[in-house]
Amino acid sequence: MPQKMFFYDSKSVALRMAFWVMMACFLAPATAADSLRIVATTTVVADLVRHVAGDRVTVDCLMGPGIDPHSYKATPRDADRLARADLVVASGLHLEGKLGELLARLGDRMPVVGVADTLPRDRLLEIAPGLFDPHVWFDAALWSLCTSSVADALVALDADGADGYRMRAKNYAAELQSLDVHLREKIATIPLQKRVLVTAHDAFRYFGRAYGIEVIGVQGTSTTSEAGLNDMNRLVDRVVAQKIPVVFVETSVSDRNVTALREGARARGQNVALGSRLYSDSLGGPGSGAETLEEALRANADAIVQGLAGER
Ligand SMILES: [Zn+2]
Structure with a gap:
């Protein structure tokens, strides 16, 4: 038994014995x-x-x-x-x-x-x-x-x-x-033409398929694949052409590529905001409000809706 279970007064032997029997x-x-x-x-x-x-x-x-x-x-x-x-x-x-x-x-x-x-x-x-x-x-x-x-x-x-x-x-x-029902209803509040989710790595394809939002990962499906310069240039072209207002970083992935994407767009005259950090391959720590998958997916959906449907 762990030591911390001794929460009774140690002087009271009888009480302690009764406690352990119980x-x-x-x-x-x-x-x-x-x-x-x-x-x-x-x-x-x-x-x-x-x-x-x-x-x-x-x-x-x-x-x-x-x-x-x-x-x-x-x-x-x-x-x-x-x-x-x-x-x-x-x-x-x-x-x-x-x-x-x-x-x-x-x-x-x-x-x-x-x-x-x-x-x-x-x-x-x-x-x-x-x-x-x-x-x-x-x-x-x-x-x-x-x-x-x-x-x-x-x-x-x-x-x-x-x-x-x-x-x-x-x-x-x-x-x-x-x-599942909640997430679909939530994402449906974003106007159709604004439903493009750009994130640090390609983790959100199931999310996109299930809840009706196009997803673009700056890195591939694994974070161990690098985003090439050509890919980055194509992505900057797309963000500028589609006037995508916001891109998202993730809690378990480096911000480096998303930062490069925003800088590329800025050099072409478009400011791209940074959305809240999304939970992708890891949940949040104690006190984050995203310690369970349900909390994390709800927090993500709220952040995505706020970023894409919000007035800016
Ligand atoms: Zn991943």
Whole structure:
């Protein structure tokens, strides 16, 4: 038991003993699940797993808020945390580009689930033959399909908790479906000709497809690909020609390319505003108001509507 649980007066031995007897009874039924170690790779995946796991198991998140999963490399400590887990839940579809080999190796000897890898291929956006865009959580309805693969993985480890995992997965899927409706209605408030979302990297294509907004990423689908000079010039041409009023930066991606784009447009006589920072491949930290996917997607939609539909 952690030391901080001693919140009774230490002089009162009898009270303390009664407390521990009570705690032992209270904790006993969940002991098996309590000892399970679940590690999720990103904040987005950790949020999904926590919704399905409830209070029954503790979910540890490998990459903290603001970390870019495309370029993240495991430290020796991370490798140890992953190896000691009972279950590793990754986002999948090569989002965790530099962790791929390690996750594949672990998968040979322990359960490793890539939640987006379980989605039907015909619902995914193909970037190149056989290669799919991994940013599926931006389509809340599509992400809701991942709840059942998380429940399956948890039930395989802890059959006693099956009813709870299945119920929470179903409830969370329903919440994501409601969120899906909200996001579509919200984006629909932007006049059609203004619905162009320019962001730091190409993470928002599922968002664009689901909610009816054209998206342009300054960098490619992975942050490890560079925006070339020709691409940048073409993008500046487009921003100027379409009089795009605002571009957005992301919490887990460098601002460098978006800054270059704005400078390019300014040199051509067009001022392009900087929108609020969007949550893309990472949720917000404590106190950000975007610690869950639902909060982050709502905050993004508000920022996009304010930037594109707002008077300026
Ligand atoms: Zn990304």
